[in-house]
Amino acid sequence: MHIVVPVKLVPDLVEELVIDASGCALDPDTLRLQLNEFDGHAIEQAILLKERGGGQVTVIAPDLEGVDDVLYTAAAKGADRLIKLCDHFGQAVNNHAMARAVAEVIKPLQPDLVLTGVQSHSDLDGSIGPLLAGYLAMPYVGYIAGVTLSDGRATVRKEYPGGLVAELEVTLPAVLGIQAADQPPRYVAFSRIRQAMKSATIEEQTVAALDTSGGPAVARMYKPEVAARATMLDGKPDEVADQLVALFRELGVL
Amino acid sequence: MATATVPPSSATFSKSFYASLHEIPGGEKVRTCLQCGTCNGVCPFGYLMDYPPGKMIAALRAQRFERVTEAETVWMCVSCYACSQVCPVRIPLTAGLMTRAKEELLLAGNIPSELQIALENTQRYGNPLGESPRKRADWAKGVKPRVPIMSEERRPVEVLWFVGDYGSYHPRVQPVSRALANVFNALRIDFGILGAEEVSDGDSQRLAGERGLFEMLAAKNGRAFSQYEFKEIVTGDPHAYNAFKNEYPRLGIAYPVRHYTEFLAERLDALKPLLKHEVNARVTYHDPCYLGRANGVFEAPRQLLSAIPGIELVEMPHNRTTSLCCGGGGGGMWIDGFQWEKAHTRLSEWRVREAMKVGADILAVACPYEAPRFEDATKTVPGAARLIVRDIAELLAEAMGD
Amino acid sequence: MSQDIYVVIEHLRGQVADISYVLCAAARQLAAASGGQVVGVLLGHNVQGLAQDVAVDRLLVMDDPQLADFIPDRYQQALAGLLSAQAPRVTLFGDTSIGAELAGGLSVQLGWPLVSYCRSVRADDGRLLYISQLCGGKVMAEGEIPAPHALLAMVPGGFQAEQGKRTSPPPVETVASAAVGGRITLKQYIEPESGDVDISKEAILVSVGRGIQNADNIEMVQELAAALGGVVSASRPVVDQGWLPTTRLVGKSGKRVKPRLYLALGISGAPEHAEAITDSQTIIAVNTDASAPIFDIARYGTTLDLFDLVPALTEKVRQAKQ
Numbered sequence: 005m006h007i008v009v010p011v012k013l014v015p016d017l018v019e020e021l022v023i024d025a026s027g028c029a030l031d032p033d034t035l036r037l038q039l040n041e042f043d044g045h046a047i048e049q050a051i052l053l054k055e056r057g058g059g060q061v062t063v064i065a066p067d068l069e070g071v072d073d074v075l076y077t078a079a080a081k082g083a084d085r086l087i088k089l090c091d092h093f094g095q096a097v098n099n100h101a102m103a104r105a106v107a108e109v110i111k112p113l114q115p116d117l118v119l120t121g122v123q124s125h126s127d128l129d130g131s132i133g134p135l136l137a138g139y140l141a142m143p144y145v146g147y148i149a150g151v152t153l154s155d156g157r158a159t160v161r162k163e164y165p166g167g168l169v170a171e172l173e174v175t176l177p178a179v180l181g182i183q184a185a186d187q188p189p190r191y192v193a194f195s196r197i198r199q200a201m202k203s204a205t206i207e208e209q210t211v212a213a214l215d216t217s218g219g220p221a222v223a224r225m226y227k228p229e230v231a232a233r234a235t236m237l238d239g240k241p242d243e244v245a246d247q248l249v250a251l252f253r254e255l256g257v258l
Numbered sequence: 259m260a261t262a263t264v265p266p267s268s269a270t271f272s273k274s275f276y277a278s279l280h281e282i283p284g285g286e287k288v289r290t291c292l293q294c295g296t297c298n299g300v301c302p303f304g305y306l307m308d309y310p311p312g313k314m315i316a317a318l319r320a321q322r323f324e325r326v327t328e329a330e331t332v333w334m335c336v337s338c339y340a341c342s343q344v345c346p347v348r349i350p351l352t353a354g355l356m357t358r359a360k361e362e363l364l365l366a367g368n369i370p371s372e373l374q375i376a377l378e379n380t381q382r383y384g385n386p387l388g389e390s391p392r393k394r395a396d397w398a399k400g401v402k403p404r405v406p407i408m409s410e411e412r413r414p415v416e417v418l419w420f421v422g423d424y425g426s427y428h429p430r431v432q433p434v435s436r437a438l439a440n441v442f443n444a445l446r447i448d449f450g451i452l453g454a455e456e457v458s459d460g461d462s463q464r465l466a467g468e469r470g471l472f473e474m475l476a477a478k479n480g481r482a483f484s485q486y487e488f489k490e491i492v493t494g495d496p497h498a499y500n501a502f503k504n505e506y507p508r509l510g511i512a513y514p515v516r517h518y519t520e521f522l523a524e525r526l527d528a529l530k531p532l533l534k535h536e537v538n539a540r541v542t543y544h545d546p547c548y549l550g551r552a553n554g555v556f557e558a559p560r561q562l563l564s565a566i567p568g569i570e571l572v573e574m575p576h577n578r579t580t581s582l583c584c585g586g587g588g589g590g591m592w593i594d595g596f597q598w599e600k601a602h603t604r605l606s607e608w609r610v611r612e613a614m615k616v617g618a619d620i621l622a623v624a625c626p627y628e629a630p631r632f633e634d635a636t637k638t639v640p641g642a643a644r645l646i647v648r649d650i651a652e653l654l655a656e657a658m659g660d
Numbered sequence: 661m662s663q664d665i666y667v668v669i670e671h672l673r674g675q676v677a678d679i680s681y682v683l684c685a686a687a688r689q690l691a692a693a694s695g696g697q698v699v700g701v702l703l704g705h706n707v708q709g710l711a712q713d714v715a716v717d718r719l720l721v722m723d724d725p726q727l728a729d730f731i732p733d734r735y736q737q738a739l740a741g742l743l744s745a746q747a748p749r750v751t752l753f754g755d756t757s758i759g760a761e762l763a764g765g766l767s768v769q770l771g772w773p774l775v776s777y778c779r780s781v782r783a784d785d786g787r788l789l790y791i792s793q794l795c796g797g798k799v800m801a802e803g804e805i806p807a808p809h810a811l812l813a814m815v816p817g818g819f820q821a822e823q824g825k826r827t828s829p830p831p832v833e834t835v836a837s838a839a840v841g842g843r844i845t846l847k848q849y850i851e852p853e854s855g856d857v858d859i860s861k862e863a864i865l866v867s868v869g870r871g872i873q874n875a876d877n878i879e880m881v882q883e884l885a886a887a888l889g890g891v892v893s894a895s896r897p898v899v900d901q902g903w904l905p906t907t908r909l910v911g912k913s914g915k916r917v918k919p920r921l922y923l924a925l926g927i928s929g930a931p932e933h934a935e936a937i938t939d940s941q942t943i944i945a946v947n948t949d950a951s952a953p954i955f956d957i958a959r960y961g962t963t964l965d966l967f968d969l970v971p972a973l974t975e976k977v978r979q980a981k982q
Contacts, residue, residue, distance in 0.1 A: 018389065123760070128777065134764025135767065138764070144732060144761055145761070146732075170849055172845065174844050181761070191369055193364055197470075220803050220806055227798065227799060228793075236963070249977060249980050252921065256920070257863070257864050257921045258888070
């Protein structure tokens with residue numbers, strides 16, 4: 005069983021986001037990147053599957069700031085092979101371009117399973133998973149919390165809002181969008197990451213020029229206005245209750 | 259909590275663990291354990307642990323140490339040093355046995371999920387709260403005169419003030435940092451802070467079993483220290499104090515360090531004339547574990563409080579070496595939920611009850627973990643709502659008319 | 661090539677999802693600018709009578725036993741056939757566990773660009789524009805909806821569901837199914853567990869703090885939550901007292917929540933609590949202390965006593981629902 009996990013690095017929202025001078029992108033100099041949270045679950049799910057049924061886990065990431073830490077941490081958790089996609093990542097890369105590039109790297113690996121995080125907060129042109137499945141001509145199921153493998157098939161639990169779960173069977177090879185791994189991503193002691201930095205190797209693969217068609221152009225990027233403090237509602241209990249009911253309606257909860 | 263594999267049950271594990279204890283200063287004393295059980299009795303959460311320190315040593319001797327790591331109640335240990343303090347043969351129980359046991363659980367990936375978040379935050383941001391490292395000096399905005407940041411000053415200073423994680427970021431402790439800055443300014447202390455170059459001292463992470471992370475943080479702080487000229491480090495955080503005094507030197511990072519209470523107590527002559535405003539209150543002082551028991555600083559905080567006009571200083575039954583832990587040490591700060599599930603009580607509440615019993619109006623503290631923890635406890639202990647929790651720095655600033 | 665705006669009506673087990681109406685509302689705005697019609701597409705089996713109140717000009721129904729349940733590849737094939745034949749200007753999907761994967765797959769299959777996290781749309785001088793929320797809503801991106809064809813995956817917030825409803829049923833046309841059995845099959849549905857609710861997944865939380873004073877007052881709050889169709893959660897003091905189970909605890913040591921509405925009653929907003937509710941869409945706080953930090957993160961607030969407000973509010977909500 006060869007499981008490939010392509011991951012994405014996304015802006016860390018702990019830091020203030022700054023719009024660049026062009027007014028249509030985030031300023032890369034102030035941006036801090038981190039592993040997309042759902043991709044962390046995809047890595048965990050891949051390692052859990054490997055621990056249960058054997059196999060190999062390959063993690064692929066674009067060459068952006070912090071990528072080495074992400075890959076070595078994955079190795080410390082149990083990933084076998086680390087691939088870094090190099091060149092062309094200075095420019096804005098959308099998910100269509102990323103999915104095309106990743107598909108080219110994945111094809112020769114002939115994986116049985118490709119796991120991706122179901123989404124990231126910066127997917128302006130759709131999440132990676134279904135796009136990648138399209139380019140690889142594999143089936144895709146997303147919003148998955150729970151995967152088991154047997155006889156060339158994956159049985160997955162797809163989540164719908166409200167808690168309903170559909171159990172689906174998917175013929176492999178396939179791409180799955182992971183919402184949550186069977187267990188929360190494990191903690192890996194810092195000493196283990198340091199060990200991985202010494203023992204694991206990161207393979208660099210050059211990607212051909214990126215094709216960004218399929219995503220929209222951004223003409224303007226801006227921050228939504230946020231009220232610094234609550235708008236205070238005044239009046240007698242009945243009057244405030246009326247205002248609240250109107251608010252509930254506006255919010256679509258009534 | 260992630261269920262990860264614990265080390266295989268075997269005498270080998272017990273033997274290698276036993277051997278590893280000897281690498282800690284004084285660690286060989288574990289051989290001399292009398293099995294007197296004093297440690298089990300004095301441990302504030304000992305009654306909840308399957309293996310309190312003494313029983314842990316018994317399991318080790320029986321070569322069944324895997325039972326200890328399987329039980330995972332070692333996460334109830336708040337590294338308060340109470341056991342180490344009472345041990346008649348001075349076995350380093352906190353620094354050695356308990357911390358090593360946590361390290362084993364952590365290496366096996368078997369840690370409370372809350373702790374995992376704090377440790378991952380520390381790995382990523384250099385602080386357990388998960389705050390932006392760029393905002394580490396934001397607390398100082400508005401302090402006048404301005405709080406000097408070393409990278410901007412580019413000049414030698416007398417005092418490098420290590421503000422610490424909670425002093426930098428926690429909304430209840432930021433005012434303590436501002437109060438201390440005002441006190442320093444009033445005394446015309448030549449000081450500077452590291453700002454964004456400062457990272458967590460890492461001591462509580464170390465005592466929670468994350469030695470590798472501690473070493474990484476120490477190296478980062480060490481690099482920052484080495485870039486600047488200063489005579490000594492002063493900190494308001496007893497955990498940082500403990501790290502710089504007792505742990506960093508072993509990693510080759512050695513600087514003189516004092517807690518702010520020691521530093522200010524030495525300047526009482528200059529300080530006293532500034533304390534013009536009376537603080538009319540009955541005040542009791544809580545000895546932080548890492549200032550008191552672990553490092554023997556008992557009198558400086560009391561001298562400062564006594565210097566404030568109007569204050570009547572009273573002692574709680576548990577004071578100095580027998581002080582009760584606030585519950586925040588050794589990672590306790592980050593596993594409140596886990597410990598609550600096991601204990602259904604909080605150590606901070608015991609302390610607040612004791613403060614109430616001696617009729618205190620103000621519970622004075624000197625550690626950044628304590629103001630938030632005790633203030634929280636005053637909300638749940640019946641009748642404790644009137645108890646005010648203040649850091650000594652805040653009381654000094656108030657007496658200066660701040 | 662047509663100027664029509666297509667809406668893929670989302671439904672699950674006989675219920676049209678709210679997002680479908682939001683899509684219709686957005687589609688109306690786009691169609692007004694493009695000069696086309698709003699066309700609904702309903703895929704399923706035995707779906708007659710479903711989606712009779714969606715605000716579309718025409719409803720295309722593809723009824724096929726193969727489409728009885730949502731099977732991603734079958735639905736994608738069925739839609740690919742229809743869309744490539746009809747070539748609408750824009751096709752709208754919910755950015756959901758159904759729509760998002762269809763839109764992604766179709767973007768590659770049809771070679772049509774995709775815009776996701778779309779919160780709103782507008783027309784400017786004949787051009788159709790999208791407005792998407794990125795980075796958890798911290799940044800908005802705006803640009804032209806690519807021509808001649810584009811797919812839009814929409815999130816709620818920009819339009820009200822009410823705007824996408826109509827009172828008379830739309831004209832219905834039946835279209836042939838192009839669904840092809842594929843490599844994905846449904847084995848079974850697993851119903852949500854009947855244990856206690858998972859507050860991290862609830863859309864409406866009425867949360868109580870120390871201000872509730874005692875256990876007997878919880879009932880009053882439960883009535884309000886029931887009227888709103890939400891559940892009661894709590895800050896730590898309330899759970900510590902045993903007035904509500906730990907499953908209801910919101911905060912550092914409890915759960916992080918992300919409801920559409922978080923109604924905080926008598927909660928001061930200590931950091932340990934505040935950090936767990938920042939993902940809420942709207943926070944409304946009720947606290948007699950005007951300086952409580954909860955008002956720094958709430959969108960709306962009132963300093964009325966909750967004991968005065970809650971009964972009145974429950975009554976008004978009940979009336980509004982009738």
